[in-house]
Amino acid sequence: MSLHTAQMNPKTFKRLSNAKMRDEMKKIGLDETGRKVTLVERYEAWWIATSEGQESELAQEPRTAGSSKKSDDSVGGRAGILSVLLFPHATKISAATASCLTLLEYGKKGEFKLKDTTEDLSSFLIDVKIFVENWVGAQREVTPATSSNIARNIYELEAQLSKRLSLSPVDPDIVGLLTRWGLRDVEPAISPPNYDEVSTTQKPREQLTALRKELHIVENAMRFRLSRWLTSFPGESVDQVSWPTSFSIEEKNAMREFIRRQMSVEMWIEERSNEDIAIDVTEIRNSEEFEKFPVVKGKAASIVTQILKELRNTKTRSESRSENRRARKSDSSITSSTNSTVSTNPSSTISSGASDSTKRARDEDDDALGEAADSRALHAHSRKRAQN
Structure with a gap:
């Protein structure tokens, strides 16, 4: 059984609690210190770094003529067959991709080999190489900082990258990689390709597939490099720890x-x-x-x-x-x-309403009578004064 068959994939790992994550990492000999995001990145980097090596080993497993059909139908048997078909012992890459892997310090000896000049895709990967050079350079500029805040470090990395690099319109097939890794406002040179036919970038389908495979290799290497870079920063001191921002x-x-x-x-x-x-x-x-x-x-x-x-x-x-x-x-x-x-005593309500109306009428009559009496008294008083 391969190492990955025995271990959970990164998606399952992300759903674990911190304690279970640390237990899982301890089993495979990884450093289990740090926040959850750090543990996830470290595990993903390990998964990526070990995947191609395992597949290469599976590809080299001998297949005997007496192998039973039951064995072929097992998980291990299928993995071995797929490895032979899909993952040769050494992956062929273009010269530009090889330069990127060297800058990123990724890959073991014999894991990759250069393609023939007729298959080399370096002309499409020039901007990727320039980007990786500046991305690594930006990391070196941020590294002397003492911040232990991962989000702040990534923000500083992107800020340094923006200062160092501004690419003109680039091949649309590499725009995705550049924007995912912090380069903003990248414009494709022409419209994106039509994947059902020959792309508008004038690449045959086979060439486009090969290019994407190399871009995937570069991204894996960048992810591995980023994980190592983030863990190189010092942990938070007691004075820096604050509630609740310092905790997951x-x-x-x-x-x-x-x-x-x-x-x-x-x-x-x-x-x-x-x-x-x-x-x-x-x-x-x-x-x-x-x-x-x-x-x-x-x-x-x-x-x-x-x-x-x-x-x-x-x-x-x-x-x-x-x-x-x-x-x-x-x-x-x-x-x-x-x-x-x-609602249950409607008659009392009606009676009460009628009583109120009668009372108001009496009051109005009394007021009218009072006003009339006052008027008569005033008139009599005026007449008496006139006679005198």
């Missing part, structure tokens, strides 16, 4: 769950001063269980304090939302009860 989703969830289990009833009480929380953090960190804390770089008191406060705040918000929901539900019940009472 899996790490954050594991840390929250651990602290949640360690919190006593008193630690959840809302009225708790900063001094009380500091004592709580000290209690958690001094416990025997704290030796099993899932993320080593998150053991600092400042990180534990932030997690504890976050959990307490989340609980407070949750309780507040629950109280609001209960209050709304209570109000809704009262309104529903009132509506129900009205």
Whole structure:
């Protein structure tokens, strides 16, 4: 059984938890330190780096005349047949591709050999070679930095690459590689090829297939180089570690769950001063269980304090939302009860409405009578003054 048959593929590996990833990498002798993205890149690089070597070994396995049909139908038998057909002992590449692999420090002795001049595709790969030269040069310019932030390092790499290189319109068949690896605003020289017929780049189908195979080899080498480059940076110091940006989703969830289990009833009480929380953090960190804390770089008191406060705040918000929901539900019940009472006693509603109308009519009559009396009194008073 080949090494890859025994190990999971990168897609399956990505779905593992951090702990299981590290166990898997330990089995195959890889460094298991770093964040999840680093572990995934390292595993993919190992997978790519070992794939062609395994296939070459399978291609060399002897096939005896007495081999049974059952053996041929097995996974190993099929892999051996495919390897013989698809993967010769040494892969033929163009001179430009060979230069790229040398710059990227990729490949073992005897793994690749140069194509004949009639098959060489270097004329189509010139821009790829220029790109790789500048990509490696940009890495060397960023490497002296001390940042341990992978995203920041990649951003700096792309920024340096943009400063160093600006290609004129290039062969459309290599545009994809250039843009995937950080070169922006790359324009194809002509429209993309029609894959059902001879491409508009005037390449026969066989030549286009060979070119794509070489581009794939270069990309594998670049991926392997990038993985090594990213792991060359120093790890985060205690001062650089911050919550939550320095941790993956899996790490954050594991840390929250651990602290949640360690919190006593008193630690959840809302009225708790900063001094009380500091004592709580000290209690958690001094416990025997704290030796099993899932993320080593998150053991600092400042990180534990932030997690504890976050959990307490989340609980407070949750309780507040629950109280609001209960209050709304209570109000809704009262309104529903009132509506129900009205709807079940229509006669009382009508009677009440009629009574209100009668009362308003009486009040209006009283007001009118009062105004008339006031008017008569004023008129009498004026007449009396006139007589005097």
